[in-house]
Amino acid sequence: xxxxxxxxxxxxxxxxxxxxxxxxxxxxxxxxxxxxxxxxxxxxxxxxxxxxxxxxxxxxxxxxxxxxxxxxxxxxxxxxxxxxxxxxxxxxxxxxxxxxxxxxxxxxxxxxxxxxxxxxxxxxxxxxxxxxxxxxxxxxxxxxxxxxxxxxxxxxxxxxxxxxxxxxxxxxxxxxxxxxxxxxxxxxxxxxxxxxxxxxxxxxxxxxxxxxxxxxxxxxxxxxxxxxxxxxxxxxxxxxxxxxxxxxxxxxxxxxxxxxxxxxxxxxxxxxxxxxxxxxxxxxxxxxxxxxxxxxxxxx
Amino acid sequence: xxxxxxxxxxxxxxxxxxxxxxxxxxxxxxxxxxxxxxxxxxxxxxxxxxxxxxxxxxxxxxxxxxxxxxxxxxxxxxxxxxxxxxxxxxxxxxxxxxxxxxxxxxxxxxxxxxxxxxxxxxxxxxxxxxxxxxxxxxxxxxxxxxxxxxxxxxxxxxxxxxxxxxxxxxxxxxxxxxxxxxxxxxxxxxxxxxxxxxxxxxxxxxxxxxxxxxxxxxxxxxxxxxxxxxxxxxxxxxxxxxxxxxxxxxxxxxxxxxxxxxxxxxxxxxxxxxxxxxxxxxxxxxxxxxxxxxxxxxxxxxxxxxxxxxxxxxxxxxxxxxxxxxxxxxxxxxxxxxxxxxxxxxxxxxxxxxxxxxxxxxxxxxxxxxxxxxxxxxxxxxxxxxxxxxxxxxxxxxxxxxxxxxx
Numbered sequence: 001x002x003x004x005x006x007x008x009x010x011x012x013x014x015x016x017x018x019x020x021x022x023x024x025x026x027x028x029x030x031x032x033x034x035x036x037x038x039x040x041x042x043x044x045x046x047x048x049x050x051x052x053x054x055x056x057x058x059x060x061x062x063x064x065x066x067x068x069x070x071x072x073x074x075x076x077x078x079x080x081x082x083x084x085x086x087x088x089x090x091x092x093x094x095x096x097x098x099x100x101x102x103x104x105x106x107x108x109x110x111x112x113x114x115x116x117x118x119x120x121x122x123x124x125x126x127x128x129x130x131x132x133x134x135x136x137x138x139x140x141x142x143x144x145x146x147x148x149x150x151x152x153x154x155x156x157x158x159x160x161x162x163x164x165x166x167x168x169x170x171x172x173x174x175x176x177x178x179x180x181x182x183x184x185x186x187x188x189x190x191x192x193x194x195x196x197x198x199x200x201x202x203x204x205x206x207x208x209x210x211x212x213x214x215x216x217x218x219x220x221x222x223x224x225x226x227x228x229x230x231x232x233x234x235x236x237x238x239x240x241x242x243x244x245x246x247x248x249x250x251x252x253x254x255x256x257x258x259x260x261x262x263x264x265x266x267x268x269x270x271x272x273x274x275x276x277x278x279x280x281x282x283x284x285x286x287x288x289x290x291x292x293x294x295x296x297x298x299x300x
Numbered sequence: 301x302x303x304x305x306x307x308x309x310x311x312x313x314x315x316x317x318x319x320x321x322x323x324x325x326x327x328x329x330x331x332x333x334x335x336x337x338x339x340x341x342x343x344x345x346x347x348x349x350x351x352x353x354x355x356x357x358x359x360x361x362x363x364x365x366x367x368x369x370x371x372x373x374x375x376x377x378x379x380x381x382x383x384x385x386x387x388x389x390x391x392x393x394x395x396x397x398x399x400x401x402x403x404x405x406x407x408x409x410x411x412x413x414x415x416x417x418x419x420x421x422x423x424x425x426x427x428x429x430x431x432x433x434x435x436x437x438x439x440x441x442x443x444x445x446x447x448x449x450x451x452x453x454x455x456x457x458x459x460x461x462x463x464x465x466x467x468x469x470x471x472x473x474x475x476x477x478x479x480x481x482x483x484x485x486x487x488x489x490x491x492x493x494x495x496x497x498x499x500x501x502x503x504x505x506x507x508x509x510x511x512x513x514x515x516x517x518x519x520x521x522x523x524x525x526x527x528x529x530x531x532x533x534x535x536x537x538x539x540x541x542x543x544x545x546x547x548x549x550x551x552x553x554x555x556x557x558x559x560x561x562x563x564x565x566x567x568x569x570x571x572x573x574x575x576x577x578x579x580x581x582x583x584x585x586x587x588x589x590x591x592x593x594x595x596x597x598x599x600x601x602x603x604x605x606x607x608x609x610x611x612x613x614x615x616x617x618x619x620x621x622x623x624x625x626x627x628x629x630x631x632x633x634x635x636x637x638x639x640x641x642x643x644x645x646x647x648x649x650x651x652x653x654x655x656x657x658x659x660x661x662x663x664x665x666x667x668x669x670x671x672x673x674x675x676x677x678x679x680x681x682x683x684x685x686x687x688x689x690x691x692x693x694x695x696x697x698x699x700x701x702x703x704x705x706x707x
């Protein structure tokens with residue numbers, strides 16, 4: 001429900017920004033008519049529209065939120081919360097590469113940014129067996145790392161604040177992510193006191209393909225800020241920070257226990273939403289030119 | 301103005317479309333598929349399941365055994381209730397003074413779940429029952445002098461019990477009513493005559509103490525009224541057919557001492573059985589076998605060999621029905637410490653597919669049932685941390701079962 005309110009908020013912001021731009025563009029027109037000659041007017045008119053094509057890449061960090069928890073181990077004489085999963089957010093670095101196609105019109109850009117995104121997150125849980133004899137004590141730690149690859153298809157609206165060489169912008173949008181691949185790595189370690197001393201051990205990681213355990217697609221909202229720097233030779237350098245806010249479950253509700261290997265290890269995926277913060281660097285090229293020499297008027 | 305609202309409308313439609321296609325929670329899925337391990341944090345706790353039944357509320361009752369103490373002779377009785385999602389609801393550790401050594405099958409009759417156990421002092425067989433919510437366990441001694449219950453089944457509102465008479469060294473087949481009254485009983489010598497033959501008795505006693513091999517004892521009745529039991533008879537582990545009255549059995553599928561015999565017996569109808577056999581450590585599945593007359597040797601039955609199974613593996617056989625197929629599901633323990641499920645067509649005995657449950661920790665089969673939703677539930681023992689025996693249940697959905705049988 002909380003996430004639905006955010007959609008509404010996003011809606012209101014979009015409407016407000018739209019209204020302000022309309023007001024601003026009206027006053028701009030008046031100033032231009034007084035300051036520029038006919039040629040300048042034509043140039044301005046040309047610059048009102050532009051297509052941009054670019055590529056950007058960078059690291060990302062992920063966070064998951066649990067909607068409903070699931071477990072294979074069902075305790076009979078202790079509280080289930082004591083063996084609950086502990087998620088570590090924004091701890092494992094992923095990466096992403098994006099192809100950007102944007103259409104600029106009067107300060108706004110409509111941008112489609114198909115992205116290959118590799119996200120990682122981790123969680124752990126602990127089990128203890130003991131009794132009144134101090135040596136009768138075994139502790140096991142299960143550490144699970146999830147590696148997910150998505151084809152992310154975001155549709156964004158960007159707004160440029162300034163129109164000089166340095167152009168900061170804000171962006172808001174919506175995305176759909178299609179699952180490409182998933183891998184789960186389970187590492188079991190522990191301390192066994194029962195052998196006569198503290199016997200610390202760490203087993204070889206268990207690596208299992210887990211694509212079936214995740215939803216084939218999910219969706220979310222996307223917001224961010226960035227900077228474009230015009231190099232003056234038709235190329236813009238782009239620095240972008242964006243936050244993807246997952247709105248739907250990334251786990252497969254039907255196939256939660258379909259991996260006999262992972263169920264056997266005692267792992268079951270929770271119902272989760274995935275958030276992701278990404279920092280990217282890239283460059284953009286204009287696709288509309290004034291003359292055959294690839295000259296644009298956008299040389300500020 | 302209108303354009304602005306078009307774009308907003310487009311955005312709302314986009315959100316609705318994405319939202320509509322997203323993964324939704326569905327409690328039905330949680331019920332159709334699950335894996336559960338019922339853990340107790342006590343270091344010296346030890347549980348093993350014997351049989352399992354689905355309850356009317358969609359949950360499960362597991363009849364199991366538990367370690368009583370380091371010096372106890374017999375395993376204690378343990379009952380566990382799980383809900384329809386496989387989550388722990390309740391357990392009962394029945395005091396040893398009430399009974400020990402639980403024996404399956406766990407039989408649903410009217411509103412109760414029945415099983416056999418024995419008195420820890422007199423070793424007399426007892427009929428125990430419990431309700432679906434595990435509110436109370438009630439125990440009734442079997443009349444007469446039946447000791448060491450080994451296996452039981454239920455047919456025509458009566459129990460068929462295989463037990464062991466340690467005084468006369470006999471395997472005893474009996475028919476009992478639900479109050480424990482004996483309707484029929486007949487004993488057959490296990491074959492103890494001289495010093496070197498006492499080994500047969502040793503096998504039996506070690507089974508009860510759980511210090512040795514767990515023998516696949518079985519008892520039941522055929523459509524023609526003949527009773528059968530899989531147990532020790534005449535120095536061998538044999539499948540014996542009898543009317544429970546004559547001194548000599550009607551027919552015997554003979555084993556080879558303790559080295560060969562039948563490890564799984566499931567009656568299909570007429571003279572046909574789904575069988576599995578062991579022979580000097582090897583394992584064979586026989587999905588659909590008419591037992592010939594004239595005291596045949598089970599070593600001549602042939603079958604599909606399964607070298608992936610542990611030596612002399614325990615085997616459970618289930619007749620499962622889907623919308624399109626009647627299947628036989630064999631479940632056993634693999635050398636890779638998993639529970640192997642092997643699916644065969646019942647009519648032809650043709651192998652269809654296999655599936656393996658469990659990983660990392662060892663898993664062993666105890667029981668499998670077909671659930672009311674058309675799926676399978678598999679109950680077994682797993683060893684958490686590689687050492688703590690705990691009960692586990694795997695639930696396989698009807699869709700998965702259909703998929704398994706369509707391969």
